[in-house]
Amino acid sequence: MTQKSQSSSQTVALIGAGAVGLSLAAALIKAGVDVTVCGARTPFNDIIVNEGGQQNRYPVRHITVPEELGPCHMAVLAVKAHHTDDVGSWLQHFDQNNAVILAAQNGLGHKPRVAKYAPQAEVLPAIIYLNVERPSPGHVILRRVTDCDVCVPQTAIGASLISSLKKGGMRVRQVDDMTTVIWTKLLSNIAVNPITALTGRRADVMRDPLVEQTGRQIMREALLVGLAEGAKLSEDNIEQAMTWLQSVPPGSTTSMREDRQAGRPLEYEALTGAVVDAADRHGIDVPYNRFLHSLLMAIKY
Numbered sequence: 001m002t003q004k005s006q007s008s009s010q011t012v013a014l015i016g017a018g019a020v021g022l023s024l025a026a027a028l029i030k031a032g033v034d035v036t037v038c039g040a041r042t043p044f045n046d047i048i049v050n051e052g053g054q055q056n057r058y059p060v061r062h063i064t065v066p067e068e069l070g071p072c073h074m075a076v077l078a079v080k081a082h083h084t085d086d087v088g089s090w091l092q093h094f095d096q097n098n099a100v101i102l103a104a105q106n107g108l109g110h111k112p113r114v115a116k117y118a119p120q121a122e123v124l125p126a127i128i129y130l131n132v133e134r135p136s137p138g139h140v141i142l143r144r145v146t147d148c149d150v151c152v153p154q155t156a157i158g159a160s161l162i163s164s165l166k167k168g169g170m171r172v173r174q175v176d177d178m179t180t181v182i183w184t185k186l187l188s189n190i191a192v193n194p195i196t197a198l199t200g201r202r203a204d205v206m207r208d209p210l211v212e213q214t215g216r217q218i219m220r221e222a223l224l225v226g227l228a229e230g231a232k233l234s235e236d237n238i239e240q241a242m243t244w245l246q247s248v249p250p251g252s253t254t255s256m257r258e259d260r261q262a263g264r265p266l267e268y269e270a271l272t273g274a275v276v277d278a279a280d281r282h283g284i285d286v287p288y289n290r291f292l293h294s295l296l297m298a299i300k301y
């Protein structure tokens with residue numbers, strides 16, 4: 001079924017038309033927003049979303065250079081963290097004090113990464129709880145794995161973008177303490193992303209008892225670092241992360257595993273690398289994460 005925009009009152013630029021970007025864009029289009037895809041390397045006519053046995057199509061416009069954007073002050077940034085520099089010229093278009101960039105990325109450092117190119121824009125870090133794969137350009141397989149799909153700071157900034165995401169079916173939670181949310185999600189990613197990428201197994205690898213133990217050690221180290229960075233975390237967060245990872249729907253994968261399988265560079269610096277760096281700043285010993293970091297650096301792809 002093709003879903004057309006009901007009204008064209010807003011335009012949102014999508015920078016990074018991958019699994020997460022396409023999922024958010026589809027929700028925006030469903031809510032009546034015009035989505036412009038910026039610089040897709042393989043353009044496609046419609047976003048195709050497969051979810052729970054249903055398939056929907058959402059038409060998009062493509063542009064190839066920032067000059068074609070026209071008046072547009074909202075963007076969704078959903079490239080992997082290590083590709084942010086590559087889309088710097090798109091981000092520069094939003095270097096205006098009325099611009100909002102929703103940075104839908106895992107890991108740490110959303111604001112400084114984007115501020116490098118758009119210091120005047122408001123950056124909304126967004127933590128995404130979807131589990132999504134992009135089997136081909138424009139096409140996503142979407143799995144919802146918790147009762148919240150997107151978590152953003154509690155602020156009036158970007159209110160219309162947030163309300164459109166909600167209208168389009170994304171379950172958005174707005175929170176006061178984003179540091180804690182970012183670190184809470186990071187506890188899961190720091191374990192499951194490298195483990196699935198290195199083993200080639202899907203998320204169900206976390207049910208293997210020995211892997212579970214290793215995963216807990218990786219998370220325990222990150223928890224200490226997160227506490228030192230001001231996140232409000234406890235051992236319960238590790239239990240919750242492990243329970244979640246062991247119960248995600250069959251077939252669930254990770255973004256890092258998908259990159260490894262496709263021979264693309266891995267997003268490890270904003271995850272494991274950032275934890276190791278923060279651990280060094282605080283003088284915390286993180287041998288499991290340091291070991292993983294060395295392996296991820298060695299394979300790179």
Ligand SMILES: NC(=O)C1=CN([C@@H]2O[C@H](COP(=O)(O)OP(=O)(O)OC[C@H]3O[C@@H](n4cnc5c(N)ncnc54)[C@H](OP(=O)(O)O)[C@@H]3O)[C@@H](O)[C@H]2O)C=CC1
Nearest residue numbers: 016017018019020039041079083086105106128131132255
């Ligand atoms: N996948 C998931 O389930 C989840 C992912 N995340 C996080 O969301 C973020 C996005 O991940 P995900 O959607 O999986 O990543 P994908 O790799 O699926 O998507 C990233 C997209 O960015 C595009 N891109 C990269 N460089 C450029 C460039 N120079 N110009 C234009 N487009 C570019 C890629 O294009 P091309 O296709 O041409 O390579 C790709 O379409 C990551 O931080 C990830 O950790 C968070 C929660 C869940």
Ligand SMILES: CC(C)(CO)C(=O)C(=O)O
Nearest residue numbers: 130131132253254255256
């Ligand atoms: C937690 C998980 C695995 C959900 O998709 C994720 O964030 C990722 O794939 O990077």
